[in-house]
Amino acid sequence: MDKTILKGKLLSWKTVDDALRSYLGIGHHLVGVEILKNGTSDVDALHPSRPIRFCQGVKRAADEGQILLLTKGDLSCPNAHITLGFRDPRYVEIKPRIKPAETEAVLVGPLGKFSKDPDIVLVVLRPKQMMDLTVVIETERRTPIHGLFKGDMGVCGEATAEPYMSGEPNLSFMCNGARMFAGFRDDELVFGASPGVFVQAATTIERIAKVGGALCGCRTSDLPAEIVEGFEKMNLSKGTDYFFGRLGEHRVRVYLNKDFQGRYTFLTVHLPVKAPSKKRAEEIAEEIGCLLRKPYSARRRGCWIDLSMTVRADEVGVDLQSGENVEATIKDVVENMARHLHRVK
Amino acid sequence: MVTESDRKLDLIGDVCPYPVIYTLRELEKMRDGQILEVVTDHLPAVENVPASAEGRGHEVFEVTEMGSGVYRILIKVKVP
Numbered sequence: 001m002d003k004t005i006l007k008g009k010l011l012s013w014k015t016v017d018d019a020l021r022s023y024l025g026i027g028h029h030l031v032g033v034e035i036l037k038n039g040t041s042d043v044d045a046l047h048p049s050r051p052i053r054f055c056q057g058v059k060r061a062a063d064e065g066q067i068l069l070l071t072k073g074d075l076s077c078p079n080a081h082i083t084l085g086f087r088d089p090r091y092v093e094i095k096p097r098i099k100p101a102e103t104e105a106v107l108v109g110p111l112g113k114f115s116k117d118p119d120i121v122l123v124v125l126r127p128k129q130m131m132d133l134t135v136v137i138e139t140e141r142r143t144p145i146h147g148l149f150k151g152d153m154g155v156c157g158e159a160t161a162e163p164y165m166s167g168e169p170n171l172s173f174m175c176n177g178a179r180m181f182a183g184f185r186d187d188e189l190v191f192g193a194s195p196g197v198f199v200q201a202a203t204t205i206e207r208i209a210k211v212g213g214a215l216c217g218c219r220t221s222d223l224p225a226e227i228v229e230g231f232e233k234m235n236l237s238k239g240t241d242y243f244f245g246r247l248g249e250h251r252v253r254v255y256l257n258k259d260f261q262g263r264y265t266f267l268t269v270h271l272p273v274k275a276p277s278k279k280r281a282e283e284i285a286e287e288i289g290c291l292l293r294k295p296y297s298a299r300r301r302g303c304w305i306d307l308s309m310t311v312r313a314d315e316v317g318v319d320l321q322s323g324e325n326v327e328a329t330i331k332d333v334v335e336n337m338a339r340h341l342h343r344v345k
Numbered sequence: 346m347v348t349e350s351d352r353k354l355d356l357i358g359d360v361c362p363y364p365v366i367y368t369l370r371e372l373e374k375m376r377d378g379q380i381l382e383v384v385t386d387h388l389p390a391v392e393n394v395p396a397s398a399e400g401r402g403h404e405v406f407e408v409t410e411m412g413s414g415v416y417r418i419l420i421k422v423k424v425p
Contacts, residue, residue, distance in 0.1 A: 078393035078400070079361060091408045091416075092391045152361055152389060177362045 011199060014112035019202040022258055023136070024129045025222065028062040029110035030198065032118030033160055035085065039104030043114070045069035051076035054084065055155035055174070055182035057108040058190075062124055067109030075106075077177060083157035096148070096162040111198075120160050122192045130171065130189060136201045137169070147171045154178050159192030169193035223256065227264070230323035234330070242270070247334050254330060256320065257310075264320050268310040269333045273341060278303050287344040296337070307337045348407065348419055350382035351375065357386050357415065364390035365397045368420070372403060377424035384417055391416045 017030050034041065045067040048057070051074055060066040068074075072086040081087050084106055085098030111121055125133065134145060149158050149172045158172035171191045178184050220228065220238045228238060236243040236254060243254045250271055257266035275281035278300075285300040288307070292298055296309045318325045354371055356364045364385050371381055383394055395405040398420045407419040 077362075078365070078396035079389050081396070082389075082392055089392045091395070092388050094389060094392055152387075175361060180362065 011202065012112075013114040013118075013195075016195075016198055016202040017110065017112035019205050020123070020133070020198060023205045024123075024125065024132055025219075026123075026125065026129060028124060029065060029112060031058050031061045031122040031124075032107075032109055032111040032114040032195070033058075033120040033122060034107040034114075034118050035098060035103055035120075035164065036105040036107060037102050039071060041069055041105070041107045043067060043069075043107060043109065045107055045109065047071070047074050053077040053177060053181050054080040054106070054108070054160075055178040055184070057106075058122055058124075058155050059182040059184065061108045061110050062122075065110045065113070067107070067113060070106045070108060071104065077156070077181075079153045079177070080156040083153050083161045085161070094153075096153075096157050096165060098161050098164055117195050119194075120164050120192050121195050121198045122155070122159055122190055123198075124184065124188050124190050126187050127189065130191060133191065133201065136204050137197060139204050140200050141197075145169050145171070149173055151175055155182070155190055159190040163192045163194060167194060169197055223264070224321070226323070227256070227320050230320075230326055233323075234327050247331060250334050250338060252330070252334055265312055265314070266310055267313045267316075267318060267320070267326075267329075268308055269330055269337075271307040271334060271337045272301075273305045273307065275303050275305060281305050284341075284344055288340050291340050291343065292337075305341075307341070309333050309337070348380065350419060351379040353382040353384065355384050356390065357384060359385070359390075360387050361389050361393065364394050368394050369397060369401065372398065372401070372420065372422055375422045377422055379422045381420045381422065382417060383420065384411070384415060386413075386415045388414075391418070394418055395420075 020030060047069055053076055054070065057068045057070055060068065072081055075081060082089050082094050083097045085101045085103035088101045148162055148170055151173060152175050154172040154174035155178050158170055162170040169191065171189055173189050174184055179186065219241050220243065231243040231254065236245040241255065245252065253270040255268040255270065256264050257268065258264055275284055281300045281303050285298045285305045289298040295311050299306045313320050316329055318329050320326065352371060352375060354367055356367060364387060368383050375381060385391060385394065391408060395408060395418060398405055402423050402425060404421040404423055405418065406421055409417050411417050
């Protein structure tokens with residue numbers, strides 16, 4: 001297991017936890033799991049006062065932020081003894097399970113409280129959130145996630161042991177035990193993967209937030225009413241994750257993006273322009289790309305040229321909450337883009 | 346030799362955690378020395394039913410495959 005995942009990335013596990021929670025819109029924590037062969041951990045963890053199920057430990061870590069060190073004696077579910085590698089099965093082969101069965105304890109806690117890399121990270125999600133996470137993961141991974149699940153030993157086996165052994169992410173629709181005893185809701189599932197998958201996802205979220213694009217806009221339905229009203233006063237309509245409408249003769253889109261702390265920080269203005277042909281679009285994009293300077297950018301998309309600009313709102317004197325300077329800034333940006341476009345067209 | 350049981354639990358089609366729950370509930374109703382036969386086709390139950398029964402002090406003295414993925418578990422009740 002790679003123990004240097006965060007090295008050089010200037011991230012902490014808290015940052016990764018915050019980024020994903022903010023992006024996915026979840027109130028609970030991502031959960032780190034460490035499989036310990038020696039039964040001790042340098043993390044300040046507690047044993048439960050009486051035996052619990054592994055899935056209960058995951059639930060407590062996610063909802064209450066508890067850090068638990070679970071030995072075999074702390075785990076009441078005999079399935080978890082096998083799936084998490086505390087013992088080998090005696091009568092039949094059980095899959096998935098951690099092999100060889102050398103586990104002495106399992107550390108479970110909110111990801112943000114891990115100082116070193118966990119072995120597996122779990123996140124409890126609703127289907128829509130799982131879809132959003134998948135899109136972010138696949139942006140870099142480029143390989144579909146294959147789920148192995150059978151509604152049995154869900155949290156301990158399918159979401160933890162399976163990715164631990166295979167190295168591949170897996171999702172689980174949990175099991176009866178997880179819903180009956182741990183209290184997971186009927187509309188929740190659990191996704192487990194090596195920590196590198198989540199670091200990559202957090203990095204992608206940050207990049208998207210800075211660059212702008214179709215993926216990145218915060219859902220407008222999540223925005224505070226005063227921000228939405230501000231855009232509506234400019235005659236811009238609310239799309240799923242952007243505002244759109246006409247400013248003068250130009251059709252524009254405006255995206256708002258959060259930073260790692262979940263604050264609405266970045267403003268992206270997007271001006272799509274159609275060229276008569278793909279070839280001409282390519283030429284215009286290249287020419288205008290030479291004229292425009294950061295934070296402006298030009299990209300070709302089929303017969304279209306996407307002109308965009310992403311800035312930190314506060315750096316250009318925009319206050320998204322009060323609406324101060326929003327309209328003037330967007331108009332300036334669009335006029336500047338149009339001026340450059342006129343020169344090359 | 347086929348061991349005769351005092352009670353039989355047919356748990357074909359039941360998945361976790363029900364085999365364990367039903368088995369432990371049945372064992373609580375039985376007297377010391379009686380034998381419970383549990384029949385299951387759920388692989389994890391072949392492991393966790395014996396483990397749970399033993400965890401409560403009962404004796405598991407036979408686990409056999411009867412064919413087609415169906416298993417028979419024989420448990421002797423031990424009442425302290």
